[in-house]
């Protein structure tokens with residue numbers, strides 16, 4: 001979609017129209033699911049010419065993607081405000097691809113202490129084995145602090161804001177300035193901020209999305225995206241994804257395209273419900289703290305207000321210190337409308353114990369109470385509140 005379109009229209013309008021131009025669909029509103037491995041050419045010369053453009057949404061073989069992938073890539077680039085996007089099979093693959101594209105043996109990587117757990121595992125496991133060193137830093141680091149952390153061999157400063165499970169908001173512009181001054185790339189897992197944080201306007205070079213979450217929106221697909229804003233970064237990411245054989249199912253891409261058309265309205269409803277429930281939870285005597293950046297009580301609320309245009313429907317709660325691990329488990333088991341399970345961004349509410357899943361190595365993230373992560377779906381707020389109220393009541 002041309003840039004002037006981005007400027008002229010609001011988010012909901014753009015989500016209705018993005019990724020639909022140029023798709024040959026015989027008049028139907030939506031693109032088809034194009035499955036395929038072999039791509040045929042009329043003659044040998046056109047096959048040779050096409051291969052040279054393989055990182056350019058050019059169909060040469062199934063692994064380079066096809067029309068369904070490209071339509072989704074265009075929509076995600078539009079949402080993120082970047083120029084080019086590469087779709088991969090999962091959100092975690094979207095984390096791994098750019099890290100491996102930009103890091104090699106002898107390089108140093110910086111990751112926030114609040115990073116998504118499997119990203120930490122990749123850094124401390126495979127990446128370490130390949131001779132890539134990672135330092136975990138306080139997510140609330142300022143510009144001078146980041147400058148002090150950067151070494152001559154630091155090639156990637158990874159960010160995720162707000163942090164997984166604990167919701168610290170990072171000062172992305174300050175971190176980016178320090179990283180760029182040292183020639184390092186800034187990567188961001190922007191899944192939480194899907195349409196309320198514009199990564200490239202805040203200095204990010206590579207933005208990662210787990211499309212599994214709000215883009216899919218129905219807890220029935222796994223997909224990830226890596227979006228960039230320069231041709232050089234696009235070739236780096238696309239060629240790394242291609243070298244490792246990454247691919248996404250066109251059926252899942254089609255479901256993501258379907259999901260994206262209703263994402264603005266789902267997010268608006270879910271975010272409002274989540275904020276109402278988070279504010280209410282904050283008043284309950286069993287709750288020590290609610291970890292939601294849109295609440296004025298959040299330690300980085302001012303930063304959130306400066307850089308984000310809104311929230312999503314995922315937040316954390318910390319129970320009062322008097323409650324034991326068993327109490328917390330009883331609270332979660334006592335909820336009837338909240339499913340107990342991983343992931344988020346679907347239409348259904350979820351609650352999951354996070355105590356024991358918050359790994360830290362930079363001394364951050366001690367909340368002095370049992371923690372639970374809450375995802376608010378599309379159910380009625382009154383019903384969700386009543387369910388949480390009886391769960392809290394059972395805690396005593």
Ligand SMILES: *Cc1c(COP(=O)(O)O)cnc(C)c1O
Nearest residue numbers: 090091092116191210212222223
């Ligand atoms: C879920 C998640 C991912 C990974 O997505 P999958 O599609 O489940 O692999 C990455 N980052 C964040 C912040 C997530 O919540």
